[in-house]
Amino acid sequence: MRYETVIGMEVHAELSTRAKMFCACPADHFQVVPNQHICPVCTAQPGALPVINGRAVELAARTGLALHCQVQPHSVFARKNYVYPDLPKGYQISQYELPLCTNGWVEVTTEAGPKRIGVTRVHLEEDTGKLAHHGRASWVDYNRAGVPLMEIVSDSSIRSAEEAYLYLLQIRQIVRYLGASTGDMEKGAMRCEANISVRPEGSEQYGTKVEVKNLNSFRSVRSAIAYEVERQIRTLAEGGVVRQVTMGWDETAGVTREQRSKESSEDYRYFPEPDLLPLRLEAGWVDQQQQALPELPDAKAVRFGHQYGLGPQDTALLTEDAATAAWFERAAAAQPTEPKLVANWVTGEVFRRLKDAGGALADIRVSPESLAELVAMVAAGTLNQNAAKEVLGVLWAEGGRPADVVQARGLGQISDAAALEQVVAEILAGNADAVAKIRSGNEKPMQFLLGQVMRASRGKANPQTVAELLRRHIHPA
Numbered sequence: 122m123r124y125e126t127v128i129g130m131e132v133h134a135e136l137s138t139r140a141k142m143f144c145a146c147p148a149d150h151f152q153v154v155p156n157q158h159i160c161p162v163c164t165a166q167p168g169a170l171p172v173i174n175g176r177a178v179e180l181a182a183r184t185g186l187a188l189h190c191q192v193q194p195h196s197v198f199a200r201k202n203y204v205y206p207d208l209p210k211g212y213q214i215s216q217y218e219l220p221l222c223t224n225g226w227v228e229v230t231t232e233a234g235p236k237r238i239g240v241t242r243v244h245l246e247e248d249t250g251k252l253a254h255h256g257r258a259s260w261v262d263y264n265r266a267g268v269p270l271m272e273i274v275s276d277s278s279i280r281s282a283e284e285a286y287l288y289l290l291q292i293r294q295i296v297r298y299l300g301a302s303t304g305d306m307e308k309g310a311m312r313c314e315a316n317i318s319v320r321p322e323g324s325e326q327y328g329t330k331v332e333v334k335n336l337n338s339f340r341s342v343r344s345a346i347a348y349e350v351e352r353q354i355r356t357l358a359e360g361g362v363v364r365q366v367t368m369g370w371d372e373t374a375g376v377t378r379e380q381r382s383k384e385s386s387e388d389y390r391y392f393p394e395p396d397l398l399p400l401r402l403e404a405g406w407v408d409q410q411q412q413a414l415p416e417l418p419d420a421k422a423v424r425f426g427h428q429y430g431l432g433p434q435d436t437a438l439l440t441e442d443a444a445t446a447a448w449f450e451r452a453a454a455a456q457p458t459e460p461k462l463v464a465n466w467v468t469g470e471v472f473r474r475l476k477d478a479g480g481a482l483a484d485i486r487v488s489p490e491s492l493a494e495l496v497a498m499v500a501a502g503t504l505n506q507n508a509a510k511e512v513l514g515v516l517w518a519e520g521g522r523p524a525d526v527v528q529a530r531g532l533g534q535i536s537d538a539a540a541l542e543q544v545v546a547e548i549l550a551g552n553a554d555a556v557a558k559i560r561s562g563n564e565k566p567m568q569f570l571l572g573q574v575m576r577a578s579r580g581k582a583n584p585q586t587v588a589e590l591l592r593r594h595i596h597p598a
Contacts, residue, residue, distance in 0.1 A: 185222025
C-alpha cells in the first residue's frame with residue numbers, strides 16, 4: 122500500500138525586542154549569567170501584573186502581513202495551564218481562540234514547481250525558562266522566561282520533509298528581513314515542531330497525528346520528519362497502530378523517541394487572561410504596519426532579475442538576506458554599466474572568501490564601492506582576471522582602493538599591442554614546431570603559445586590582445 126504524508130509545522134521565533142513580553146526585564150538571555158534578567162512579573166511573585174509589550178505586537182503584526190495574513194482588530198490573550206518547573210506561574214500567557222493574525226500563506230519552490238503552503242495563524246506568547254540537569258538535581262534559569270515568542274502555525278498542506286525544510290527556510294528569511302527575529306536556530310531563537318501523520322493515498326481521512334519536538338536545526342527537520350514518516354508507515358504495514366504521542370528527536374541516534382502522550386487543547390484548560398484586556402487594533406494602526414514593511418525577498422528577487430538582468434540562481438543568492446542584497450546594490454550603483462559582472466564577483470570570489478573566513482559581509486575590509494572599482498578595471502581591460510583576484514586578496518587583508526594596490530604592485534594589464542610585439546615574437550621564435558602545427562590546421566598549440574606569452578609578461582598581458590597578435594604573426598596577410 123502506498124501512503125501519503127501529511128505535515129503541519131509550528132514555528133516559534135523569539136522576537137527581537139529590548140524587553141520581555143509582559144515586563145521591563147531585558148529580553149537578552151543568550152550567554153547571560155543565570156537568573157540575572159528577572160523581576161517579580163516574570164518570576165510570578167504574588168501581586169505582580171503583566172503589561173503587553175507594544176513592540177512585540179508590532180513585529181508579530183508585520184510578520185503576519187508579510188505572510189499575507191489578516192491582522193485581527195480584536196485578539197485575546199489566554200492562560201494555557203500546565204505545570205513545569207520552567208514556567209514559574211504554572212501557566213503560560215498565550216493566544217488561543219482569538220489570535221493576532223490568521224489565514225495567510227507562504228510560497229516555496231519545489232522540484233515540481235511553486236507550491237503555496239497555508240499559514241493558519243500567527244500569535245503571541247511568552248517563552249519559558251531553561252532547565253539544566255546535573256545528576257539527580259535540576260537547576261532552572263528564568264532569564265528566558267517571559268521573552269516575547271511568536272508562534273507561526275501552518276496548515277496541513279506540507280507533504281514531505283523537503284517541503285517542510287523549504288517552508289522553514291522561507292519563514293526564517295522573512296522574519297530576518299523584517300528584523301522581527303534573528304532566526305538563529307543554533308541559539309534557540311527559532312525552534313519548531315512538526316505534526317506528522319500518514320494515510321493511504323487517495324484517502325480524505327487524516328491519520329493519527331504525532332508531534333515531533335526538539336528540531337533545532339534545518340538538518341534535524343529533514344532527518345526527523347523522514348524518520349518519523351518511515352516509522353509510521355512501518356508500524357501500519359506490520360499491522361500496528363500509530364498512537365497520538367509527543368516524540369523527541371534524538372540527533373545522536375537518528376531516531377524519534379516517545380516522550381509523553383499528546384495533550385489536547387482541553388488538557389490546557391484555556392481561558393482569557395484576567396489581568397490583560399483584549400487587544401484592539403485600529404485599521405489605521407494596521408495600515409502603518411503595512412507601510413513599514415521593507416521590500417521582501419521574493420519581490421526583491423523579481424526586481425533584481427528585471428533591473429540588473431540576473432538569472433534565478435543569482436537573484437536567489439543575492440537576496441538570501443537583506444544585508445547581502447543591500448551590499449550588492451551599493452556595488453551595482455557604483456558600477457551601473459556592469460551589474461552582471463558585479464553580481465558574478467559577489468557570488469563568486471566574495472562569497473568564496475566569506476565561506477573560507479566564516480565571516481559576514483558587514484565585517485570585511487572591502488567596501489562595495491571598492492569592488493565596483495575593481496570590476497570597472499576588469500571591464501576596461503586595465504586588469505585581467507588573475508591580477509584582479511590578487512588585488513581583491515590585498516583589499517581583503519588590508520582594505521584600501523584597487524587603483525592604489527595596482528600601482529603599488531605593478532599589476533596593471535598590458536593592452537598596448539606595440540608593447541607586446543617583442544614578447545610575442547620571442548615566444549614564436551622559440552616554438553617553431555607549434556607554429557608549424559597551427560599553420561597546418563592544428564589549433565591546439567594556440568593555447569600553449571598564449572600561456573607562454575602570459576607567463577613571460579608575468580600575467581599582465583591582455584589575453585585578447587595576445588591572441589590577436591599571435592594569429593597576425595602566424596597567419597600574416
